[in-house]
Amino acid sequence: MERRILVINPNRDAACTAGIAAAVRPYDLPGRARFDTVGVAEGPAAIASWQDWYQAVPPLVALAEREPAEAYVVACVSDPGIEAVREATGRPVIGCFRAAVLGALARADRFGVIAFVEASKERQRRVLLSMGAEHGLAASEALNLGMAQLLDPEIPRAALLAAGRRLVEAGAGAVVLGCTGMAGHHAFLQEALDVPVIEPCAAGAVQALLAVA
Template sequence: MERRILVINPNRDRACTAGIAAAVAPFARPGHARFDTIALEEGPPAIASWRDWFSVALPLCAAVQAEAADAYVIACVSDPGIDAVREVTDRPVLGPFRAAVLAAMARADRFGVIAFVEASKARQRRVLLSLGVEGRMAGTEALNLPMTALTDPEAPRAALVRAGRRLVEAGSGAVVLGCAGMAGHQTFLEKELGVPVIEPCAAAAAQALLAIA
């Protein structure tokens, strides 16, 4: 029986949702598991502030209760609403940042994070503290670009390279893309930096497959 993994973008940006769908598509296993990607239509344009982060918890719970699936991925790289959603379903609920950090530590002793905005750093630090791995992070760099720029095929690439190089110079043996809007730049940036670049939605997709195995 084919299992369904529902990937929910908690913002309403269509280009971001398309990028997430493309990132998880290679992990589909016809006849075994499929990935359906949706956006939270009542969500903010991006998860840029704590207010955005908290605002999506209840809508995410409602979306999960309305959409039956064998596993859920909350496709924002500050992992909003994870604990709340786990209260309304007995299915696995995965956060991309948690998944990406685990993938990065499997590849290198220390990792760096390219954050969406400065405010993202505090939310991601909270996740690192909960995992007990804050000491493994060599550094974090915020791009401070709008979502529309991140999802453009070319616009953010110079900024991504600059941020990534600073992280490598700081000792990062792997780099985590700290926003789902960066998904389309993973291959390019990995070639530029010469270290593994972890795309969090892909990392969460891989974990989801293991969770339903």
């Protein structure tokens, strides 16, 4: 039986959702597991603040309740509402940031994060504290770009590369992309840096496959 894994972008940006879908598509296992990717029409335009984070949770949970799946991936690197979705569905729920951190720690003792905006750092720090993984964070660098700029195929690349290099200089042996809107830049950054670059959508997909195996 083919198991359905639902990947939910908790914001309403269709271009961001398309990028997430492209990032997880290589992990489809025909006849065994299928990734379906959806956005939340009632969600915020992006999750840049705590208000956005909390606003995203009720429609995220409602969508998960309407859409049966064997597992869910919350495709935001602030991991909003994963406990609430788990409670509502009784299914495995993967937070992309948690998955990416585990992937980074499998490759290096210390890692860095390229955050979406400055406010993302505190939300991600709290996730690290809950995981007991804060000791592994070498540094975090915020891009402070809008979602439209981040999704552009060229505009953010110089800033991404500069941030990645600063993280490596700070001692990071792996770099985590701190927003799912960065998925389309993964190959570029991996080629440019001398350390592993962890893309959270892919990391979440791999963990979801393990959860339904």
